[in-house]
Amino acid sequence: EIVLTQSPGTLSLSPGERATLSCRASQSVSNNYLAWYQQKPGQAPRLLIYDASSRATGIPDRFSGSGSGTDFTLTINRLEPEDFAVYFCQQYGSSPRTFGQGTKVEIK
Amino acid sequence: QVQLVESGGNLVKPGGSLRLSCAASGFTFSDYYMSWIRQAPGKGLEWLSYISPSSRYTNYADSVKGRFTISRDNAKNTLYLQMNSLRAEDTAVYFCARSPAYSYGDHWGQGTLVTVSS
Numbered sequence: 001e002i003v004l005t006q007s008p009g010t011l012s013l014s015p016g017e018r019a020t021l022s023c024r025a026s027q028s029v030s031n032n033y034l035a036w037y038q039q040k041p042g043q044a045p046r047l048l049i050y051d052a053s054s055r056a057t058g059i060p061d062r063f064s065g066s067g068s069g070t071d072f073t074l075t076i077n078r079l080e081p082e083d084f085a086v087y088f089c090q091q092y093g094s095s096p097r098t099f100g101q102g103t104k105v106e107i108k
Numbered sequence: 109q110v111q112l113v114e115s116g117g118n119l120v121k122p123g124g125s126l127r128l129s130c131a132a133s134g135f136t137f138s139d140y141y142m143s144w145i146r147q148a149p150g151k152g153l154e155w156l157s158y159i160s161p162s163s164r165y166t167n168y169a170d171s172v173k174g175r176f177t178i179s180r181d182n183a184k185n186t187l188y189l190q191m192n193s194l195r196a197e198d199t200a201v202y203f204c205a206r207s208p209a210y211s212y213g214d215h216w217g218q219g220t221l222v223t224v225s226s
Contacts, residue, residue, distance in 0.1 A: 035212035037153075044203055044216035045153065056214065088153055092211040096169050097155040 002026055002091050004100035012108040019076040021103045023089035028069045030093030036065055036074045039102075040085045048087075049074065079105070110134040110215040112204050117220030124194050124224070130187040130204030130217055138162075138182040141210040144189045146200040147219075154200075157189065158210050167210075172198075194224045 037045035049065035205213030
C-alpha cells in the first residue's frame with residue numbers, strides 16, 4: 001500500500017499569499033496518477049487536480065499541481081477567502097487507492 | 109448536472125447491519141465506475157470499495173472485506189453498500205463518488221452518517 005504524507009499539517013497564510021502544499025508518496029506513483037481535493041467543513045471533497053497537473057472542470061487557474069514519482073505539490077496562487085479549507089491528495093496508480101492525511105490552510 | 113444523493117445512514121448497534129444507497133442523476137450511470145469512501149469524525153478519507161459499470165469487477169479495502177458488499181442497479185441509477193457485522197470503528201460519514209475508470213472521485217455526494225454504538 002502506498003502511504004501518502006502531506007506537509008505541513010497546517011499552513012497559516014493571509015489572503016493574496018501563495019500556498020504551497022506537499023504530498024510525498026512512500027513509493028513511486030504509477031503514471032503520476034495523483035489527485036488533489038479541497039474539503040470545507042460539513043461538505044464533500046471537491047476534485048481540484050487529477051493526473052498530478054490537470055485541473056478539473058471549473059477549477060480556477062490559481063490552483064496548479066506539479067510533481068512526479070514520489071513528490072507532488074499543490075500550489076494556490078493569490079489565496080482567496082474561499083480557499084481556506086483542508087486539502088487532501090490521493091493516489092490511484094495502485095490498489096488500494098489511498099489518501100494523504102490532509103493539510104489545513106487557515107487564515108493567519 | 110451530476111448529482112449524487114446518499115441515504116440510509118443511521119445509528120446501529122455493534123454487530124448490526126445497514127444498507128446505504130446512492131441515487132445518481134445527470135449522467136449516464138451505467139457508463140461509470142462508482143466508489144464508496146468514508147471519513148471518520150475529524151479524520152481523513154478512506155477508500156472502501158469500487159464497482160465497475162457492469163458490476164463485473166469489485167474491490168474492497170482490507171478493513172471492510174468480507175463484511176461490506178457493493179452493488180448497483182443500473183436500471184434504477186442507484187449504488188448500494190450493504191454493511192454487515194458493523195463495529196464502532198465503522199462510525200463515519202459515507203460518501204459515494206463517481207470514479208472515471210476507477211481512478212479519482214470527480215463528483216461526490218453530500219454523505220450519510222453511520223454511527224455504530226450500543
